Amino acid sequence: MSANMLGNGEYHRFEAAGQPFVYLVPSAAVFALDGPADAILRALAERSRTRGELVDELSEMFPRAEIEETITELVRVRAIGDVHVPDKPMPKFFPLTPFPLTTMVLNVTNQCNLSCTYCYEYGEDKIVDTENGKKPKFMNEETARESVEFMFKESGDNKMAHLTFFGGETLLNFPVLQKTVLYARQRAAELGKQVDFSLTTNATLLKPEVIEFLADNGVGVTISIDGPKEMQDKFRVFHNGEGSYDVVAPKIKELLRRHTSRPIGARVTLTSGVLDIKRIFRHLTEEMGFWEVGFAPVTTSPNREYAISTPGMDSVLAQFEELAFEFLEAAVANRHHGFSNVKDTLEEIHKGVSKAYPCGAGLGLLGVATDGDVALCHRFAGSEAHKFGDVRHGIDRQAQTSFLEKHHIEDKTDCSTCWARPLCSGGCYHEAYTRYGETTHPNLHFCEWIRGWTDVCLRVYGELSQRNPGYLAQFDRTESVAELVS
Amino acid sequence: MKHLKAVNSKAGRVLRYVGDGASPAKGDGDVVALQGPGGGAPQQAPAHIPLGCSLAFSPGWEADRTGGTAGLCQPVERDIFDCHLGCFWPAQVPDQLNHAPTWTATCASAQKDWRKMDIVFP
Numbered sequence: 001m002s003a004n005m006l007g008n009g010e011y012h013r014f015e016a017a018g019q020p021f022v023y024l025v026p027s028a029a030v031f032a033l034d035g036p037a038d039a040i041l042r043a044l045a046e047r048s049r050t051r052g053e054l055v056d057e058l059s060e061m062f063p064r065a066e067i068e069e070t071i072t073e074l075v076r077v078r079a080i081g082d083v084h085v086p087d088k089p090m091p092k093f094f095p096l097t098p099f100p101l102t103t104m105v106l107n108v109t110n111q112c113n114l115s116c117t118y119c120y121e122y123g124e125d126k127i128v129d130t131e132n133g134k135k136p137k138f139m140n141e142e143t144a145r146e147s148v149e150f151m152f153k154e155s156g157d158n159k160m161a162h163l164t165f166f167g168g169e170t171l172l173n174f175p176v177l178q179k180t181v182l183y184a185r186q187r188a189a190e191l192g193k194q195v196d197f198s199l200t201t202n203a204t205l206l207k208p209e210v211i212e213f214l215a216d217n218g219v220g221v222t223i224s225i226d227g228p229k230e231m232q233d234k235f236r237v238f239h240n241g242e243g244s245y246d247v248v249a250p251k252i253k254e255l256l257r258r259h260t261s262r263p264i265g266a267r268v269t270l271t272s273g274v275l276d277i278k279r280i281f282r283h284l285t286e287e288m289g290f291w292e293v294g295f296a297p298v299t300t301s302p303n304r305e306y307a308i309s310t311p312g313m314d315s316v317l318a319q320f321e322e323l324a325f326e327f328l329e330a331a332v333a334n335r336h337h338g339f340s341n342v343k344d345t346l347e348e349i350h351k352g353v354s355k356a357y358p359c360g361a362g363l364g365l366l367g368v369a370t371d372g373d374v375a376l377c378h379r380f381a382g383s384e385a386h387k388f389g390d391v392r393h394g395i396d397r398q399a400q401t402s403f404l405e406k407h408h409i410e411d412k413t414d415c416s417t418c419w420a421r422p423l424c425s426g427g428c429y430h431e432a433y434t435r436y437g438e439t440t441h442p443n444l445h446f447c448e449w450i451r452g453w454t455d456v457c458l459r460v461y462g463e464l465s466q467r468n469p470g471y472l473a474q475f476d477r478t479e480s481v482a483e484l485v486s
Numbered sequence: 487m488k489h490l491k492a493v494n495s496k497a498g499r500v501l502r503y504v505g506d507g508a509s510p511a512k513g514d515g516d517v518v519a520l521q522g523p524g525g526g527a528p529q530q531a532p533a534h535i536p537l538g539c540s541l542a543f544s545p546g547w548e549a550d551r552t553g554g555t556a557g558l559c560q561p562v563e564r565d566i567f568d569c570h571l572g573c574f575w576p577a578q579v580p581d582q583l584n585h586a587p588t589w590t591a592t593c594a595s596a597q598k599d600w601r602k603m604d605i606v607f608p
Contacts, residue, residue: 029494029496029499031491032491033489034489073490076487351495351496413602462493
């Protein structure tokens with residue numbers, strides 16, 4: 001061993017409930033620090049010191065033996081270390097293959113009865129030509145059945161398969177959706193498996209018989225809606241430019257009244273004109289009755305008029321923070337709060353997720369286009385460049401392996417010094433493709449934001465761990481959870 | 487552990503792996519035959535940067551036992567940094583102190599990223 005010059009390892013320090021914590025990178029472990037531990041990290045943040053120097057300097061505040069003991073502990077969990085000994089390179093672990101399919105997203109149509117200005121499927125940044133391209137506009141019953149067979153086959157030893165219907169506007173192809181649910185249920189029973197259904201819809205076609213069917217079959221429903229009338233009608237418009245709020249609002253209320261077997265969530269696309277998050281949240285939960293609301297900024301090139309500016313994203317973060325701390329107070333009192341963005345991140349922090357890939361796309365989640373072509377995810381469904389085989393011949397394992405080799409976090413040099421990488425892992429492939437033209441590119445335009453938001457979630461997590469640790473126990477469950485489809 | 491309290495599940499796993507402090511942890515310099523504490527994985531010395539070629543000897547540094555470079559114990563690309571940063575006689579690389587401070591900014595790991603390093607013109 002050399003002179004043992006100690007320096008800080010990779011971590012993010014944060015304070016919650018009046019106490020210091022560290023989030024260690026890349027292990028994603030969260031530790032609460034006592035006085036000596038925090039003092040050592042602070043001293044080493046100024047500059048590197050030898051063990052002896054450190055003990056001498058801090059001995060006025062703490063007994064020498066305690067400092068020695070704490071240094072040993074911090075070295076052991078790799079919060080600090082010898083600056084002359086570089087960290088061992090992270091092994092580039094690839095997921096075991098064949099990786100079982102947990103979620104299949106079935107694009108039953110690429111058509112839509114709305115023409116939301118910002119839509120990634122129809123708007124200015126679209127990947128697939130859904131108007132004049134060669135893909136069928138609707139999935140037929142046979143392809144849907146083949147997709148169900150594909151899903152069960154590729155789910156391997158998994159007992160549970162998740163089928164998500166998507167579009168376009170999913171309910172434009174309600175007849176095929178209906179038959180597919182019944183067929184998948186029958187096949188699951190024959191194969192001794194379970195299947196679970198969900199869909200995303202713009203709510204315009206929620207007729208009473210559709211609602212009946214969804215409720216009776218326990219189909220999870222996510223509604224794309226941007227908020228109160230003036231916000232919804234800004235971009236979520238019909239082909240003639242007419243806003244859609246007045247059409248969808250009564251239908252959503254009817255759905256929420258009748259469909260109580262699964263929690264119904266709203267998914268909001270944030271754009272330059274739709275940024276009053278707290279107002280949207282209140283409207284959708286308290287006035288409309290949604291169980292939870294998730295927000296995501298629009299995926300777009302930066303020069304579009306609906307793209308959110310940097311000050312806009314700062315305001316989003318400030319409002320997210322307010323809602324997150326509201327969520328905290330609810331969680332401390334064991335009350336429900338519907339801000340789903342924070343809950344998803346808390347679960348990942350609790351488990352200590354350290355991701356090699358930003359999401360399940362290309363791993364446990366795949367999208368299926370109307371003609372049965374399998375794609376990286378639903379956002380790439382129908383794109384030749386991101387094809388992973390088709391439902392008749394199975395997953396193209398070679399394409400999948402090559403994709404996973406190219407997109408590993410260890411190959412994202414820009415991410416290698418970021419403390420938030422265990423959770424972010426470079427961000428959405430589709431976002432990167434739209435911004436930078438390649439899926440391998442980390443989403444650098446969101447870095448500051450992601451670090452800010454991760455810090456908020458860590459502080460909420462730290463507070464919860466002190467004030468109501470029982471709440472966090474719900475995240476200890478191990479069964480697989482369906483990937484969120486947005 | 488007395489001074490660090492594991493908060494999330496992963497922290498608990500880290501403690502189970504490195505030991506709770508009762509037994510010496512890996513990397514503390516205690517040699518326990520070829521095994522880590524508790525009969526775990528074989529103990530391995532951490533990687534190191536040799537401080538100049540006259541101060542340390544890295545067997546297999548320039549050539550492997552067959553005379554080639556495929557089986558080096560350190561990837562050959564690391565020479566760039568080992569000669570440049572660690573050696574009293576700097577290799578011919580840009581002056582990172584004054585002239586080209588960001589010369590290696592795109593190179594997080596020499597073995598992987600050395601191709602990304604820029605050419606610097608005086």
